[in-house]
Amino acid sequence: MxxxxxxxxxxxxxxxxxxxxxxxxxxxxMLGKDQPVILQLLEIPDEKAxxxxxxxxxxxxxxxxxxxxxxxxxxxxxxxFKDIDAALLVGARPRGPGMERRDLxxxxxxxxxxxxxxxxxxxxxxVRVLVVGNPANTNAYIAMKSAPDLPKxxxxxxxxxxxxxxxxxxxxxxxxxxxxxEKFCVWGNHSPTMYADYRFATIEGKSVKDLIxxxxxxxxxxxxxxxxxxxxxxxxxxxxxxxxxxxAAIDHMHDWFLxxxxxxxxxxxxxxxxxxIPEDIMFGVPVTCDAGAYKRVEGLPIDAFSQRCIDxxxxxLMEEQDGVKHLL
Ligand SMILES: NC(=O)c1ccc[n+]([C@@H]2O[C@H](COP(=O)([O-])OP(=O)(O)OC[C@H]3O[C@@H](n4cnc5c(N)ncnc54)[C@H](O)[C@@H]3O)[C@@H](O)[C@H]2O)c1
Ligand SMILES: O=C(O)C[C@H](O)C(=O)O
Numbered sequence: 235m236x237x238x239x240x241x242x243x244x245x246x247x248x249x250x251x252x253x254x255x256x257x258x259x260x261x262x263x264m265l266g267k268d269q270p271v272i273l274q275l276l277e278i279p280d281e282k283a284x285x286x287x288x289x290x291x292x293x294x295x296x297x298x299x300x301x302x303x304x305x306x307x308x309x310x311x312x313x314x315f316k317d318i319d320a321a322l323l324v325g326a327r328p329r330g331p332g333m334e335r336r337d338l339x340x341x342x343x344x345x346x347x348x349x350x351x352x353x354x355x356x357x358x359x360x361v362r363v364l365v366v367g368n369p370a371n372t373n374a375y376i377a378m379k380s381a382p383d384l385p386k387x388x389x390x391x392x393x394x395x396x397x398x399x400x401x402x403x404x405x406x407x408x409x410x411x412x413x414x415x416e417k418f419c420v421w422g423n424h425s426p427t428m429y430a431d432y433r434f435a436t437i438e439g440k441s442v443k444d445l446i447x448x449x450x451x452x453x454x455x456x457x458x459x460x461x462x463x464x465x466x467x468x469x470x471x472x473x474x475x476x477x478x479x480x481x482a483a484i485d486h487m488h489d490w491f492l493x494x495x496x497x498x499x500x501x502x503x504x505x506x507x508x509x510x511i512p513e514d515i516m517f518g519v520p521v522t523c524d525a526g527a528y529k530r531v532e533g534l535p536i537d538a539f540s541q542r543c544i545d546x547x548x549x550x551l552m553e554e555q556d557g558v559k560h561l562l
């Protein structure tokens with residue numbers, strides 16, 4: 235029997251990530267090859283942006299995707315988010331060369347207050363929200379705090395790009411396929427302070443840490459490479475990552491809705507106090523997903539080096555979240 239369509243809102247739909255994202259959602263890569271979708275697309279209420287959005291919609295139409303059951307263009311989150319099952323909050327200013335993601339906070343924070351309020355007012359009560367726009371963790375925190383009638387667990391931030399970047403670096407170092415790596419994770423903020431952690435990772439049952447057996451590589455090559463990859467891409471492309479970011483968003487939502495079969499992935503989720511992270515801080519942690527819900531991997535041992543790394547990224551997040559108190 236054909237499934238009822240799911241309503242998916244994407245903001246910043248005429249931007250570069252939007253362009254790499256929408257066609258894959260409409261082809262079924264995010265929610266499944268048997269799941270029809272209705273796209274509710276939000277752009278700023280500006281003639282040029284709305285015209286560009288219309289152009290993207292014309293192209294979506296021209297793909298004749300069998301799973302695309304409808305789409306609409308919006309300039310107001312209160313209509314874009316009506317009855318949605320999923321929201322991908324991408325629309326925000328990207329950083330340029332020489333900027334850190336937190337430099338975007340003042341430009342982007344207000345977007346997420348307004349969008350959190352709109353989600354609170356009109357989205358389905360079990361809507362699953364992924365924040366991609368930077369600084370993603372703090373924007374997700376703002377959206378969550380601006381939507382007090384929705385469960386906090388519905389709000390997540392994207393750490394999956396960092397997770398995927400880490401997997402590829404490990405695979406290249408060991409000459410093994412990425413798919414063979416299990417139990418890798420990234421802790422904390424989507425920023426250079428993130429802590430990409432392969433202490434628990436295995437390949438074909440063997441410890442990745444033992445296979446690499448090089449603390450110097452971990453500290454001086456691996457961590458800075460993963461942490462500064464976004465800046466390296468801006469430097470090379472003159473624009474921030476788009477296709478890899480869209481791919482990570484697809485992975486994040488796919489796994490949240492459809493499950494991971496016990497595999498670990500990284501999601502930025504509101505803390506419940508585990509690992510000493512204060513409640514509600516939007517923090518990257520290892521999770522498994524099943525039946526539309528994520529579950530934090532609990533009880534992992536944290537050694538002294540890891541604790542220092544976690545404390546550093548936590549301090550940055552607390553500072554960012556303190557800086558937006560006045561908006562909440
Ligand atoms: N979390 C991650 O891993 C990750 C990765 C890559 C990029 N990003 C971030 O994603 C965001 C978007 O990046 P991009 O490259 O697509 O940028 P872009 O400038 O190409 O597109 C952003 C789009 O958002 C729209 N927009 C701005 N404010 C909006 C609002 N209030 N409502 C709806 N739409 C709005 C703009 O008109 C524009 O079309 C940036 O903040 C970027 O830093 C995050
Ligand atoms: O680095 C950026 O500003 C874009 C994005 O967050 C990334 O990690 O590629």
